[in-house]
Structure formats: structure tokens, C-alpha cells
Amino acid sequence: GAVVSQHPSRVICKSGTSVKIECRSLDFQATTMFWYRQFPKQSLMLMATSNEGSKATYEQGVEKDKFLINHASLTLSTLTVTSAHPEDSSFYICSAEGGSNSYNEQFFGPGTRLTVL
Amino acid sequence: AQSVTQPDIHITVSEGASLELRCNYSYGATPYLFWYVQSPGQGLQLLLKYFSGDTLVQGIKGFEAEFKRSQSSFNLRKPSVHWSDAAEYFCAVGPSNTGNQFYFGTGTSLTVIP
Numbered sequence: 001g002a003v004v005s006q007h008p009s010r011v012i013c014k015s016g017t018s019v020k021i022e023c024r025s026l027d028f029q030a031t032t033m034f035w036y037r038q039f040p041k042q043s044l045m046l047m048a049t050s051n052e053g054s055k056a057t058y059e060q061g062v063e064k065d066k067f068l069i070n071h072a073s074l075t076l077s078t079l080t081v082t083s084a085h086p087e088d089s090s091f092y093i094c095s096a097e098g099g100s101n102s103y104n105e106q107f108f109g110p111g112t113r114l115t116v117l
Numbered sequence: 118a119q120s121v122t123q124p125d126i127h128i129t130v131s132e133g134a135s136l137e138l139r140c141n142y143s144y145g146a147t148p149y150l151f152w153y154v155q156s157p158g159q160g161l162q163l164l165l166k167y168f169s170g171d172t173l174v175q176g177i178k179g180f181e182a183e184f185k186r187s188q189s190s191f192n193l194r195k196p197s198v199h200w201s202d203a204a205e206y207f208c209a210v211g212p213s214n215t216g217n218q219f220y221f222g223t224g225t226s227l228t229v230i231p
Contacts, residue, residue: 043221093161113158
């Protein structure tokens with residue numbers, strides 16, 4: 001149980017286009033999902049916290065108009081990178097909060113490799 | 118402010134040797150601590166976690182970690198390393214007082230030599 005999927009796993013796009021990445025909790029409902037960005041050989045940096053039915057909360061320095069997050073259901077959150085540029089190339093990882101414990105754990109997706117040409 | 122420090126950027130060990138990866142944290146309350154492993158191009162896999170209780174935590178793949186409050190540490194250990202353990206290891210602390218945000222360390226890259 002507690003599986004999180006991401007689609008696509010890898011995407012290559014031209015500069016200026018928009019890319020949508022999906023994050024799904026497959027066997028549990030996730031009120032809260034998180035989006036992380038990871039540069040090569042570096043740690044995960046939290047970009048935003050996504051709550052179902054409300055606006056996402058973005059971390060300082062993350063452009064909310066560039067990284068659009070939608071959490072329309074309890075099992076799906078999407079991250080859209082608008083007008084992507086080469087500097088947006090990165091590994092994007094989502095996590096979903098869920099579980100029956102008093103502390104809701106985070107379960108991580110396998111990540112999406114974005115390459116912007 | 119909450120933070121996690123992994124002092125060792127890269128560690129090389131021989132197969133069969135013991136391993137210890139260091140993790141220190143700064144946190145205002147009782148922390149929830151995690152160790153994750155990441156293979157190249159892959160997502161994160163949870164190795165083990167500490168919430169409360171016994172300070173020595175057993176995880177998957179033969180890993181264990183010990184929470185030491187006095188040293189603000191949560192070091193990961195394995196008695197005998199296998200070649201398949203070569204990966205990136207991340208220590209994390211969560212949640213924060215303002216939400217359920219995880220704070221990750223910068224990671225330790227493990228190389229296993231025959």
C-alpha cells in the first residue's frame with residue numbers, strides 16, 4: 001500500500017512550452033501533497049505544499065505563476081511548468097501525505113526528469 | 118530553524134565492511150527522523166524512521182539507525198555493506214511546527230568497491 005505514481009517519468013520539451021506533471025496516490029487519499037525539485041548531486045528542495053481544494057503554498061523564491069499547482073482531488077496533484085526554459089531542467093519529485101498513524105507519513109513518487117532544450 | 122546536516126558528501130567502503138552515515142539535526146521540538154535511499158534517476162525509498170520509543174530503529178535491507186538526543190544525531194549503520202547498497206542516502210526531519218514539511222540533508226553518496 002501507500003504507492004505514489006508520477007507521470008511522465010521523463011519528458012523533453014522545447015524552450016517556451018509548458019509541461020504538466022501528474023502525481024497520483026494510487027491506494028490512499030492524500031489531502032496534502034508536496035512538490036520537490038532536485039538538481040544533480042543535490043538534495044531535495046521543497047517547492048510547494050498542495051492541499052486538496054485550496055491554493056498551493058509556495059516556498060520562498062518559487063514563482064507561483066511559473067510552477068502552477070492544482071490539487072483537484074484527493075488522489076491527484078499536478079505541477080505545470082509554464083514557458084519552460086533550460087534552467088528549469090531538473091528532477092521533480094512529489095510526495096503524498098497519508099496513513100492511518102497519528103503522524104501522517106509522506107510517500108514519495110519515483111520522480112519526473114524534465115529536460116528543456 | 119529546522120535543518121539537517123550530513124557532514125559526509127561522499128563515502129567509499131569495501132564490500133563486506135561496516136558502514137556509518139552521519140546525520141545531525143537542528144529542531145525545536147521532538148523530531149521525527151527519516152533515512153531515505155535514492156538510486157540514480159529514481160525516487161526515494163524509505164529505509165527507516167524514528168517517531169518515539171526505542172532509540173535504536175531497525176529498517177529494511179539490514180540498516181539500522183540510532184537516535185541520540187544529546188548529540189542531535191541520527192546516524193545510519195549497516196554491519197556489512199553489499200555492492201547493491203551503492204546509492205545516495207538522505208536524512209530528513211519532519212514535520213515542522215508550521216506544517217508537515219520535510220527538511221532534507223544534502224545527501225551522502227555511497228560507493229562500494231569490491
